[in-house]
Amino acid sequence: MASVFSLPEPLQRFLSKFPLHTYPPIPVTSIRPLQKPTLWIAPPRTTAVDQTSNSDILSTDVECLKWQAYIALRGLTSVAVRWDISPEGGIDGRLPCLHIPAFGGANSELLAPRSIPGWVDGQVGGGNDPFNGYSDETLKNESHAWVSLLEGVVHAALTLSEPPQPAHSQLFRTATARARTLAATLSPPPAPLTGLSSVLPSYGTNITLSSIQGQYAEAIASLSERLGTDRWFLGSENPTALDALAFAYLHSLLYSIDGTRIEVTRRVNLIAWERRVRTQVEAAFT
Numbered sequence: 340m341a342s343v344f345s346l347p348e349p350l351q352r353f354l355s356k357f358p359l360h361t362y363p364p365i366p367v368t369s370i371r372p373l374q375k376p377t378l379w380i381a382p383p384r385t386t387a388v389d390q391t392s393n394s395d396i397l398s399t400d401v402e403c404l405k406w407q408a409y410i411a412l413r414g415l416t417s418v419a420v421r422w423d424i425s426p427e428g429g430i431d432g433r434l435p436c437l438h439i440p441a442f443g444g445a446n447s448e449l450l451a452p453r454s455i456p457g458w459v460d461g462q463v464g465g466g467n468d469p470f471n472g473y474s475d476e477t478l479k480n481e482s483h484a485w486v487s488l489l490e491g492v493v494h495a496a497l498t499l500s501e502p503p504q505p506a507h508s509q510l511f512r513t514a515t516a517r518a519r520t521l522a523a524t525l526s527p528p529p530a531p532l533t534g535l536s537s538v539l540p541s542y543g544t545n546i547t548l549s550s551i552q553g554q555y556a557e558a559i560a561s562l563s564e565r566l567g568t569d570r571w572f573l574g575s576e577n578p579t580a581l582d583a584l585a586f587a588y589l590h591s592l593l594y595s596i597d598g599t600r601i602e603v604t605r606r607v608n609l610i611a612w613e614r615r616v617r618t619q620v621e622a623a624f625t
Contacts, residue, residue, distance in 0.1 A: 373440040373447055375417050378406065380435050382422040384594070396420060396624050397617070401497060401591045403435040406455055408583035408616070411623035413459050420624055456580075472579040482573060482581045485565070488558050489588050496555040497588065499548040500595035548598070556602050563606040578616075586620065589613045 346354070381400035398404045398420075410418050418437075429436040430451040437450040437458065450458060460466035473479040562585065566572055572581050590613055592603045603609055 373438060375419055375440060377419045377421055377438045378403075378410065378435055379424050379429060379438060380404075380407065380420050380422050381426070396621055397590065398422070398435075399591075399594075400434065401494070401587050402433075402452075404587040404590060405584055406435050406437075406452055407624065408586045408620050409455070409580060410459060411620040412578035412583050412586075412616070413465075414463050415459065416623045416625075418624065472575055472577060473573055474575065478573045478575075482579065485562070485572070485581055486584060488561070489584055492551055492554045492558050493588050493592075495546065495551055496548065496599055497591055497595060499546065499551075500592075500599040552598070555599070559602040559606065559609070563609050566608055566612060568608065582616070586613060586616045590617060 380398040380403035383395045383397055384399055385395040398407060407420070424434070426432055426434045430449060435452060437455050439448045439450060439458070441447045457466070470476060470479045471482075473482060571578050572585055573579070575582070589603055589609055593600055593613065603613075
């Protein structure tokens with residue numbers, strides 16, 4: 340049935356010069372067929388061209404390292420890593436991402452970090468423990484406090500200890516690719532750049548490493564005391580998500596500036612624990 344609405348003839352003649360063509364989709368061909376699950380990470384400190392050497396296979400980005408440690412400590416050894424993809428190529432413009440190969444009738448899939456625990460549970464079993472690997476409900480609740488401590492002041496100290504990025508690299512960084520702001524991780528929140536006596540409205544935040552150094556030192560001391568001589572944090576029988584998180588931060592802090600690194604190096608139990616866990620995580624990605 341013809342439409343009761345029609346375009347004026349002059350407009351029809353004009354649009355006829357720009358016909359709409361529909362083409363079939365172009366099949367995607369991969370020069371590197373995906374053989375096994377692959378975690379996309381930020382590059383390690385020293386990189387190999389073929390990306391098969393594990394001499395330094397741990398990512399320099401603490402967010403990526405968290406998930407490397409999580410996968411390894413859950414017992415998976417069949418996951419590869421690659422670091423030739425920029426953050427803009429990941430979901431939401433961020434890394435890491437887990438690329439799952441096609442299996443059976445299912446297509447390959449790219450998973451964001453929030454979906455990795457569910458996939459790991461499907462591979463090794465689990466996900467039904469109400470205590471998430473801890474001995475009881477009390478320790479499970481305590482783990483939340485340690486996660487907040489690591490993701491808060493320790494994360495801020497690590498970020499402020501990193502060398503400054505070139506100014507031109509900041510101009511072209513997309514908003515979605517930016518790391519979470521430090522102001523959101525600290526408690527109490529930092530003071531604004533402009534004070535009450537300023538004629539300008541409050542703007543920005545004033546965060547320096549020296550302003551949180553005391554909180555950071557106390558956090559590392561508390562972490563060392565809580566670990567003690569246990570094999571895993573909070574006395575767990577097996578590694579938990581807290582252990583993966585703690586390892587990622589401790590390993591990254593050992594490569595930070597002297598003032599930040601020394602708080603970790605002066606605690607023998609943290610150094611020995613990081614070294615032992617590092618060996619296990621590296622071996623998982625061989």
